[in-house]
Amino acid sequence: MLLEGENIGFRYERNSWLFQNLNISIESGEVVGLRGPSGYGKTTLGQILAGHQMPQEGQVTIDGQALPLKGYHPVQLVFQHPERAVNPRWRIQRVLEEGGKPDSDLLSALGIQKEWLKRSPHELSGGELQRICIARALGNETRFLIADEMTTMLDAITQAQIWQSVLEIARARKLGLLVISHDQHLIKRICGRWISLSEH
Amino acid sequence: MALLEVNKLSVSFIQYTSGLRQHEVQTIRDLSLSIHAGEIVAVFGSSGSGKSLLAHAILGILPENARMSGTIHYDGNLLDAYRLLALRGKEIALVPQSVNYLDPLMKVGAQVRSTAVGSDPVAVQRSIFKRYRLKDHVDNLYPFQLSGGMARRVLVATAAVSDARLIIADEPTPGMHSDDVAEALHTFKEMADNGSAVLFITHDIEAALRIADRVVVLYAGTTFEIAAAEDFMGNGERLRHPYTKALWQALPQNEFKPNLGVQPQPNNLPTGCLFAPRCASSTQACKESRPEMRDLRAGSVRCIHAS
Numbered sequence: 146m147l148l149e150g151e152n153i154g155f156r157y158e159r160n161s162w163l164f165q166n167l168n169i170s171i172e173s174g175e176v177v178g179l180r181g182p183s184g185y186g187k188t189t190l191g192q193i194l195a196g197h198q199m200p201q202e203g204q205v206t207i208d209g210q211a212l213p214l215k216g217y218h219p220v221q222l223v224f225q226h227p228e229r230a231v232n233p234r235w236r237i238q239r240v241l242e243e244g245g246k247p248d249s250d251l252l253s254a255l256g257i258q259k260e261w262l263k264r265s266p267h268e269l270s271g272g273e274l275q276r277i278c279i280a281r282a283l284g285n286e287t288r289f290l291i292a293d294e295m296t297t298m299l300d301a302i303t304q305a306q307i308w309q310s311v312l313e314i315a316r317a318r319k320l321g322l323l324v325i326s327h328d329q330h331l332i333k334r335i336c337g338r339w340i341s342l343s344e345h
Numbered sequence: 346m347a348l349l350e351v352n353k354l355s356v357s358f359i360q361y362t363s364g365l366r367q368h369e370v371q372t373i374r375d376l377s378l379s380i381h382a383g384e385i386v387a388v389f390g391s392s393g394s395g396k397s398l399l400a401h402a403i404l405g406i407l408p409e410n411a412r413m414s415g416t417i418h419y420d421g422n423l424l425d426a427y428r429l430l431a432l433r434g435k436e437i438a439l440v441p442q443s444v445n446y447l448d449p450l451m452k453v454g455a456q457v458r459s460t461a462v463g464s465d466p467v468a469v470q471r472s473i474f475k476r477y478r479l480k481d482h483v484d485n486l487y488p489f490q491l492s493g494g495m496a497r498r499v500l501v502a503t504a505a506v507s508d509a510r511l512i513i514a515d516e517p518t519p520g521m522h523s524d525d526v527a528e529a530l531h532t533f534k535e536m537a538d539n540g541s542a543v544l545f546i547t548h549d550i551e552a553a554l555r556i557a558d559r560v561v562v563l564y565a566g567t568t569f570e571i572a573a574a575e576d577f578m579g580n581g582e583r584l585r586h587p588y589t590k591a592l593w594q595a596l597p598q599n600e601f602k603p604n605l606g607v608q609p610q611p612n613n614l615p616t617g618c619l620f621a622p623r624c625a626s627s628t629q630a631c632k633e634s635r636p637e638m639r640d641l642r643a644g645s646v647r648c649i650h651a652s
């Protein structure tokens with residue numbers, strides 16, 4: 146499968162384009178890095194590819210088909226701050242099952258403990274909560290995962306633990322990954338190729 | 346004499362479990378560190394290791410249900426609530442962790458000007474913004490209009506325009522582009538060269554090591570190791586604690602090796618060494634009692650096996 150953004154143009158304000166004529170493609174099974182200074186629209190591009198934002202110009206397609214507007218979205222996004230990506234009043238189990246019931250293999254691959262499920266989001270550490278968000282994003286119909294500074298707020302050991310699990314799952318399921326990160330060492334370590342946003 | 350001396354700090358929180366039943370959770374215990382004028386001390390640790398609470402304890406801004414013991418000395422005298430009132434925001438400055446610490450209803454230019462010293466705060470603020478490549482229109486933006494990286498630069502600028510003697514930077518760099526990180530580090534280095542002390546709380550090990558003199562490693566609310574920044578090199582053979590070594594080896598530019606297990610929760614701590622459940626070299630003795638901090642090779646470590 147091929148996720149493509151063609152001639153994408155996006156602006157928040159009337160007169161200044163964040164980017165224009167931007168082309169990006171990610172194939173299944175590929176791990177692609179996305180770098181660039183802050184304010185150049187890395188996060189916005191991730192949101193456009195995952196259907197959270199609509200571009201003013203251009204389109205996003207999977208194998209030539211436009212992204213679906215309803216039903217399960219094949220491109221899922223994981224954010225930098227897990228505590229802001231979950232409903233603070235829900236128990237973890239409900240958060241986890243928001244997009245369908247994840248299978249137990251996935252939970253064990255991500256190191257999610259059963260006893261976490263009964264807790265509230267604030268009772269988990271950042272790393273534990275981020276694992277929940279990743280599991281939530283990795284439903285059976287997910288084909289592409291956008292990791293927007295997914296482990297930036299985590300310590301090195303937790304970061305290595307999480308990436309090892311995610312890369313293994315992505316390999317097994319032939320998912321395409323877009324890794325948005327400021328950490329060039331991380332990008333060099335896990336990505337087959339990378340894109341720099343400032344060049345556009 | 347150290348400018349700031351934290352001695353056997355502990356912090357606990359009173360929580361309500363069910364109904365009116367109270368329950369005390371200790372999140373920081375036996376934490377000691379010192380920092381001298383002109384020195385940059387990095388504090389490493391994962392989330393939940395007590396990094397931010399340490400900053401908040403020094404500044405006296407812990408939440409109301411927190412209870413603190415141990416002592417904090419500043420410039421030779423006990424740093425109590427009364428002295429803090431005079432020093433906080435003037436001699437002691439915080440670079441906070443997130444944009445949530447800014448006033449959401451005040452333009453960021455004005456917020457930075459409010460801490461600036463000198464006769465012309467506008468010029469001071471403008472020149473520091475220019476240095477951080479924040480354009481003129483940013484002066485008139487509200488915090489919610491900033492991107493993550495811009496917000497970080499504004500937060501660093503608030504400390505850079507003050508003439509504080511002690512700067513506590515709580516995770517100032519994550520999400521910043523490498524050029525901006527370099528600029529922020531340069532600012533801290535400059536402050537230290539001018540005689541200020543900088544406590545650099547972070548998990549961005551690589552960035553911190555570029556400017557730090559010494560490193561304090563925290564785990565589960567306590568000090569595990571105090572090392573010279575130069576000890577972080579190679580495979581970590583000069584590091585003392587198994588946790589510090591694991592942290593170093595987990596970096597993507599090193600081995601990217603994940604150590605198994607997770608940091609224990611404060612209400613469910615092991616009886617012996619706090620790292621024993623995850624440690625490859627733990628023995629029966631490690632599980633029986635908590636090791637004390639001891640001096641080792643010009644640093645210190647809380648591990649009975651370290652050599």
